[in-house]
Amino acid sequence: MIRTVWFGLVTVAATAWYSGRSIVGGLFRASHAYHDAVQRGWSRALLNASGVDVEADGLENLTGVGAAILVANHQSNFDIFALLSALPVSIRFVSKQELARIPLLAQAMRSAGHVFIDRGDRRAAVVAMRGAAERMRQESFCLGLFPEGTRSTDGRLGPFKKGSFVLAIETQLPVVPVAVDGGRQLTMGRKVLPGTVRIRVGKPVPTLGRTARHRDELLSEVRGSVAGLLATLREETGDSTPI
Numbered sequence: 001m002i003r004t005v006w007f008g009l010v011t012v013a014a015t016a017w018y019s020g021r022s023i024v025g026g027l028f029r030a031s032h033a034y035h036d037a038v039q040r041g042w043s044r045a046l047l048n049a050s051g052v053d054v055e056a057d058g059l060e061n062l063t064g065v066g067a068a069i070l071v072a073n074h075q076s077n078f079d080i081f082a083l084l085s086a087l088p089v090s091i092r093f094v095s096k097q098e099l100a101r102i103p104l105l106a107q108a109m110r111s112a113g114h115v116f117i118d119r120g121d122r123r124a125a126v127v128a129m130r131g132a133a134e135r136m137r138q139e140s141f142c143l144g145l146f147p148e149g150t151r152s153t154d155g156r157l158g159p160f161k162k163g164s165f166v167l168a169i170e171t172q173l174p175v176v177p178v179a180v181d182g183g184r185q186l187t188m189g190r191k192v193l194p195g196t197v198r199i200r201v202g203k204p205v206p207t208l209g210r211t212a213r214h215r216d217e218l219l220s221e222v223r224g225s226v227a228g229l230l231a232t233l234r235e236e237t238g239d240s241t242p243i
Contacts, residue, residue, distance in 0.1 A: 010049035018042035019108035026111025051194030056086040058201035074146035076183030090141035174204035179229035
C-alpha cells in the first residue's frame with residue numbers, strides 16, 4: 001500500500017515537472033533529443049517509484065534504423081514507460097483520444113510530437129496517422145504502435161489490427177517487431193507491485209516494394225515475429241503462460 005501511494009505521488013509530481021519541460025521545449029522548437037531526454041527522465045522516475053526494473057536486449061537491431069514503425073504487444077501502462085526508458089531511439093506513440101483530455105500531459109505530448117487518434121472516427125484517425133507518418137519520414141523518428149488495440153490482461157497475444165500495416169506499406173518504412181513481457185504482473189487491483197518488464201527487439205521487417213495486396217502477409221509475418229520473441233522471453237523465465 002505504501003508503494004502504491006508513493007507511486008501515485010511521484011506520478012503526479014513527475015508528470016507535472018516533465019510535462020512543463022516538454023511544453024517549454026515545444027515553445028522553443030526543441031530538438032527530438034531534448035524531448036527524448038524528458039521522456040526518459042519521466043519514465044525512469046515512475047519506474048523507480050514503482051520498484052520496476054527493465055531488461056532489454058536485441059537493441060542492436062535498432063542501430064541506424066532511422067524512421068521506422070515499432071510494433072509491440074501490450075500488457076500495461078508500464079510497457080510505455082519501459083520502452084521510452086530503454087530503447088535508444090526517438091519514439092512517438094499513437095495514443096487514444098481520451099488522453100488528449102488530460103490537462104498538462106496532453107499539451108506536453110503534443111509538444112513532443114505524439115499523436116492522438118479518435119478510434120470512433122476512422123476517417124479522422126487515418127488522416128492523423130498519415131500526418132504522423134509524413135513527420136516521421138521528414139524528422140526521422142520511430143512511431144510506436146500497439147496493433148492489438150487494447151491491453152492483454154492474461155498475457156496472451158491478441159489479434160493484430162490491420163491499420164499499422166497499411167501505414168507501413170504506404171510509407172515503405174521498416175517495421176520493427178518488439179516483445180514486451182511482465183507488465184501484466186505489476187498491478188493487482190489498484191496496487192502497484194515491484195517486478196521486471198523484459199523487452200526483446202527483433203530484426204526490422206522491410207516493406208520496400210510491398211503493396212496493398214501484401215498487407216495480410218506483412219501482418220502475419222510481424223505478428224509471428226512478436227510471438228516468437230515473446231515465447232523466448234517466457235522460456236528463459238520459466239513462464240508457461242500460453243502465447
